[in-house]
Amino acid sequence: MGCVGPLLGAFWLGTVAAAFAQSPSAPVPAPVTRQITDAAGRIVTIAATVNRVADPWHANNAMVLMLGGADKLVATTNQARDQPWLRRLYPRIEQVPAAFNAAGEVNIETLVGVHPDVILMAYGGTLPHWMDAVESYHIPVVMLPNESLEGLKTTVRMTGTVLGERESRVAAEYIRYLDENIRKVTQITSKLAQSERPKVLHTATPGILTIDGRRSVIDDWINVAGGVNAADVVGVGRPVTMEQVVVWNPDVIIVGTAPNQQNRQAIFDDPRWREIKAVRDGKVFANPSGAYLWDRHSAEAALQVLWAAKLLHPARFADLDVNRETKQFYARFFHHMLTDAELASIMNATAP
Amino acid sequence: MSKLRTVALLIVIPLALLYASLFVGRFLVSPLDVARILAAQIFPLNADWSKSAEIIVLQIRLPRALMAMCIGAGLSISGAAYQGMFRNPLVSTDILGVTAASGFGAAVALLLSRNAFELQLIAFAFGLAGVALTYRLARIYRTTPVLMLVLSGVVVAAFFSACLSGAKYVADPESKLPAITYWLLGSLNAASVKGLAMVLLPIVAGCVGLLLVRWKLNVLTMGDEEARSLGVETERLKGIIIVCTTLITAAAVSVSGMVGWVGLVIPHVGRMLVGPDHRLLLPATLSIGASYLLFIDDIARTASAGEIPLGILTALIGAPFFAYLLRKTRGTWH
Numbered sequence: 001m002g003c004v005g006p007l008l009g010a011f012w013l014g015t016v017a018a019a020f021a022q023s024p025s026a027p028v029p030a031p032v033t034r035q036i037t038d039a040a041g042r043i044v045t046i047a048a049t050v051n052r053v054a055d056p057w058h059a060n061n062a063m064v065l066m067l068g069g070a071d072k073l074v075a076t077t078n079q080a081r082d083q084p085w086l087r088r089l090y091p092r093i094e095q096v097p098a099a100f101n102a103a104g105e106v107n108i109e110t111l112v113g114v115h116p117d118v119i120l121m122a123y124g125g126t127l128p129h130w131m132d133a134v135e136s137y138h139i140p141v142v143m144l145p146n147e148s149l150e151g152l153k154t155t156v157r158m159t160g161t162v163l164g165e166r167e168s169r170v171a172a173e174y175i176r177y178l179d180e181n182i183r184k185v186t187q188i189t190s191k192l193a194q195s196e197r198p199k200v201l202h203t204a205t206p207g208i209l210t211i212d213g214r215r216s217v218i219d220d221w222i223n224v225a226g227g228v229n230a231a232d233v234v235g236v237g238r239p240v241t242m243e244q245v246v247v248w249n250p251d252v253i254i255v256g257t258a259p260n261q262q263n264r265q266a267i268f269d270d271p272r273w274r275e276i277k278a279v280r281d282g283k284v285f286a287n288p289s290g291a292y293l294w295d296r297h298s299a300e301a302a303l304q305v306l307w308a309a310k311l312l313h314p315a316r317f318a319d320l321d322v323n324r325e326t327k328q329f330y331a332r333f334f335h336h337m338l339t340d341a342e343l344a345s346i347m348n349a350t351a352p
Numbered sequence: 353m354s355k356l357r358t359v360a361l362l363i364v365i366p367l368a369l370l371y372a373s374l375f376v377g378r379f380l381v382s383p384l385d386v387a388r389i390l391a392a393q394i395f396p397l398n399a400d401w402s403k404s405a406e407i408i409v410l411q412i413r414l415p416r417a418l419m420a421m422c423i424g425a426g427l428s429i430s431g432a433a434y435q436g437m438f439r440n441p442l443v444s445t446d447i448l449g450v451t452a453a454s455g456f457g458a459a460v461a462l463l464l465s466r467n468a469f470e471l472q473l474i475a476f477a478f479g480l481a482g483v484a485l486t487y488r489l490a491r492i493y494r495t496t497p498v499l500m501l502v503l504s505g506v507v508v509a510a511f512f513s514a515c516l517s518g519a520k521y522v523a524d525p526e527s528k529l530p531a532i533t534y535w536l537l538g539s540l541n542a543a544s545v546k547g548l549a550m551v552l553l554p555i556v557a558g559c560v561g562l563l564l565v566r567w568k569l570n571v572l573t574m575g576d577e578e579a580r581s582l583g584v585e586t587e588r589l590k591g592i593i594i595v596c597t598t599l600i601t602a603a604a605v606s607v608s609g610m611v612g613w614v615g616l617v618i619p620h621v622g623r624m625l626v627g628p629d630h631r632l633l634l635p636a637t638l639s640i641g642a643s644y645l646l647f648i649d650d651i652a653r654t655a656s657a658g659e660i661p662l663g664i665l666t667a668l669i670g671a672p673f674f675a676y677l678l679r680k681t682r683g684t685w686h
Contacts, residue, residue, distance in 0.1 A: 079524055102524050209541050209659070210530060232657065237530040239659040241541055242412050246404055247379045259465055266467050272411045272544060275404045 054116035056100035062291035075099035084351035189226030199230035201250035225308035260286035289349035428641025430597035431615030445615035449508035453482025459519035479602025537661030558600035
């Protein structure tokens with residue numbers, strides 16, 4: 001063995017030298033770039049080995065961490081750095097330069113200064129206006145889908161593909177896990193009659209009263225969990241009138257904006273909500289929040305479908321232990337053993 | 353006769369609109385049920401209507417309608433008073449920076465995830481502070497020349513606008529940023545009995561204050577020096593007007609967000625109807641403004657399942673209407 005290595009090396013060097021000698025314009029044997037088709041339908045050329053990733057999409061930073069590629073993050077956003085549970089799971093995030101602000105605006109100089117191999121960005125139908133500027137520095141931008149559970153899977157798969165082989169394997173494992181959870185839940189919920197599906201209202205900000213409507217990750221997990229979205233508007237964070245909420249008369253209300261618990265209490269305290277069925281029945285709940293907000297585009301969407309199913313149909317999911325599943329999930333995908341106090345902090349959407 | 357009819361209309365229309373607003377909406381409540389729900393508050397009546405209908409009428413529509421009337425009336429009378437005081441028909445209620453300052457206050461409250469009540473309080477306080485700053489900047493040797501007031505207002509408004517942009521820049525784009533954006537576009541959706549109680553006091557106090565000095569406003573429109581020679585203490589009068597309009601506007605903005613156009617245009621509509629005499633003009637704008645914003649808000653909350661921002665509608669409906677009046681009267685009412 002001792003002499004085979006150098007021998008092989010010499011042989012390889014010789015071959016390469018010969019190849020170059022024969023024809024100087026011949027392609028380099030190992031490819032240095034590869035091509036990937038992104039959510040916007042663009043064919044993007046990226047480095048074969050990606051070591052430096054800039055991620056202006058808050059939610060996706062936690063995905064990168066889950067896939068095991070967080071050490072490759074060279075630029076992130078302020079909001080990702082401020083996400084309490086992401087900091088707990090991955091303290092280095094605080095040292096990663098925030099080349100992007102909360103609104104997705106870029107500081108080109110910071111970005112160029114950290115020499116990213118690729119930028120991962122959420123695609124909501126439009127390309128970021130800084131796309132051309134960034135690409136003129138030969139930094140490729142890969143757009144990822146973000147408006148459905150299917151889109152979430154694609155995002156995880158593509159993020160894995162961009163990051164490398166090891167991360168791709170974790171991505172495949174995660175997608176299997178997510179599919180398995182969805183299957184476990186829909187096995188039961190798909191048999192529900194329309195009348196057995198509670199009307200669920202998911203509020204973004206109760207004070208201003210914006211709610212999450214159809215064609216969103218939120219709508220998807222409500223359906224999977226055996227509910228229907230009470231709000232027949234399209235898109236997330238849509239403003240609606242108080243009166244319309246009374247007309248919709250949801251059976252269950254899920255509060256999805258920090259501070260979730262206070263916002264939940266505010267609904268109980270407000271006389272205008274008093275006659276709504278969910279409030280009368282005490283069925284107003286605060287959504288859990290972890291490495292990212294469970295209810296949105298997050299790794300924890302896999303847990304969200306379980307949590308919501310148990311919440312909407314406690315009897316049908318009597319033997320589903322969401323707390324145990326949650327502990328297992330964070331241990332398996334984030335390599336963090338949750339203490340009971342930490343588990344409570346995630347379920348109550350408070351900082352660890 | 354015609355004047356009497358105008359006065360009668362100015363009293364009847366807002367009241368009729370108020371009643372209509374209680375049975376118009378996405379949730380069906382008949383006009384008769386509305387009357388019985390209202391009557392049941394005073395007389396013992398057998399309540400055979402649904403609990404939801406009662407909440408819709410008493411907790412949601414009534415506070416919201418009263419809020420719209422208060423804010424419409426308040427912004428309009430403030431606009432009329434400022435247009436007189438600054439002797440300029442292009443002046444609006446936000447000239448001293450109150451809107452920008454309140455807007456920033458609201459954005460801060462939203463960033464800090466405060467509840468609706470605290471948001472209102474913080475926005476109100478910022479509005480008052482903004483105008484206090486403007487007034488302090490404009491003060492020279494115990495006088496506040498109009499030009500200094502306008503320029504100081506521009507400075508303060510620019511400063512708070514920049515702060516507001518800064519707040520939006522750091523806001524979370526998934527929840528906080530849309531909340532700030534929608535808030536700034538103006539809405540009465542947050543109207544509640546508690547919120548109404550809080551804005552009622554400053555707005556009513558401000559309106560009463562302006563109504564009390566309305567005859568002196570006529571003198572002020574002749575210019576500071578003329579007014580002084582006629583024995584009016586112009587500095588004190590200006591101070592009173594600024595305090596009153598600021599109380600009104602800060603309270604209005606704190607609950608409804610930025611509802612533009614009302615304070616600018618309704619005074620002109622008032623002048624078309626009753627002429628430029630402030631003794632008549634101020635009460636008239638009170639009624640027209642209340643009716644106008646109530647009508648617009650009824651559209652905002654009923655036209656779709658979602659809430660249409662008020663700031664969009666006040667201009668979208670108000671601008672063509674004003675254009676029509678402008679063409680018809682050829683601007684001859686001044």
